[in-house]
Amino acid sequence: MIVCGVIVRREGPADAADIAVVHAEAFARGGGEIPVEVGLVEALRTDDAWLPALSLVATGPDGGVVGHVVCTQAAVGGEPALALGPLGVRPAWQGRGVGQALMHAVLGAADALGEPLVALLGHPGYYPRFGFRPATEYGIVPPAPEWAEAFQVRTLGAYRPEIRGPFAYPAPFAEL
Known part of the structure; x- marks a missing residue:
């Protein structure tokens, strides 16, 4: 896929260090601390919830990694579902699609x-443009009640209305 001069492809074995840089820059909070998203991706990569086909990078014209997104295996009321995140884009590439x-x-x-x-x-205010709706509209309960407004779901072709109940992230999310 080519958009704004980038190609989106699956993460490869040589991309891990570049992905860490993407998230370090995208989520930098000052003070020189490494953002939790860097460690989260590394922990997810070694977890049973890791889905290699759903770890994607965006590369610029020079082939360098400028963005990354990952979905991992999660559950809703015991039914399979996906957890999206983190999604990070290097600051110089933000706002360009x-x-x-x-x-x-x-x-x-x-x-x-x-x-x-x-x-x-x-x-x-951002994710509804991709079809995300409040999870509570689908009977899906966020892991923390205070997340209700920001916890969102995007249904896909295999969605069934009986998929309801509490959402469970993969274990590495609980270690944040």
Whole structure:
């Protein structure tokens, strides 16, 4: 997929260090601390919830990694579901459609794999453009009650209305 001069592809074995840089820059909070998203991706990569087909990078014209998104195996009331995140774009590439390209690519890939839904914790004003709706509209309970406004779900082709109940992230999310 080519958008704004980037190509979106699956993460390869040589991309791990570049992905860490993407998230370190994208989520930098000052003070020189390494953002938790860097360690989260590393922990997810070694967890049973890791789905290699749903870890995607965006590369610029020189082939360098400028963005990354990942979905991992989660559950809703014991039924399979996906957790999206983190999604990061290097600051110099933000606002140029890279995040949008990554989001469309990962949602399309998840749908093609027969997944029923994707959930994320994110800005309620941004993610509806990708079809995300408040999880509570689907009877899906966020892991923390205070997340209700920002916890969102995007249903996919294999979605069934009986998929309801508490959402469970993969174990590495609990270690944040």
